[in-house]
Amino acid sequence: MKILIINGPNLNLLGTREADIYGTKTLDDISASLRSLAGELDVEVDIRQSNHEGEIVDMIQNARGYAAIVINPAAYTHTSVAIRDAIAAVNIPAIEVHLSNIYRREEFRHKSLIAPVAHGQISGFGPDSYGLGLRAAVSVATHAEKGTS
Ligand code: CA2
Secondary structure, X not given: OEEEEEEOOOHHHOOOOOHXXXXXXXXXXXXXXXXXXXXXXXXXXXXXXXXXXXXXXXXXXXXXXXXXXXXXXXXXXXXXXXXXXXXXXXXXXXXXXXXOOHHHOOHHHOOOOOHHHOOEEEXXXXXXXXXXXXXXXXXXXXXXXXXXX
16 A cells, blocks of 8 residues: 655755744654654555645646555645545545644644545644545545445
8 A cells, every 4th residue: 555645845944943833853753764664564655845836736647556545734724625636536535634633723723724625634633644634534434445434
């Protein structure tokens, strides 16, 4: 089983600044943990990052063959109809993840355009949000394969 993990804009800066909000781990650190967890769960992961909305849309459109998508759309969470439409268009379950608890932050972060088309959302567990997201993705995809819910 292959899971696609997509990181949105500025997440390449993780660990370099705003450590009070996003922690000290870099995206490479988080990716290493995810690869290790993927080994334990016996699944494959492809981990990508882009600062560009259209590139993220392309990643989602080209996700045929992946059993699920784990996505941190970052700031596009709150603005991108294009990413939402791409997720809705492909028949692949998506798990939305956030490092911070977006509902405890500024009002403009409380609205996710992605949540209504995601299978579920995990928000506020720091880097662990990704591991929880991967576990959720594997669970959802396994049930989909077996035709259970
Ligand atoms: O909490 C999350 O994971 C967010 O998706 C992170 C986004 C933010 O716009 C969302 O509201 C919540 C921001 C990612 C930017 O990450 C940075 C990391 C280091 C320095 C600057 C930005």
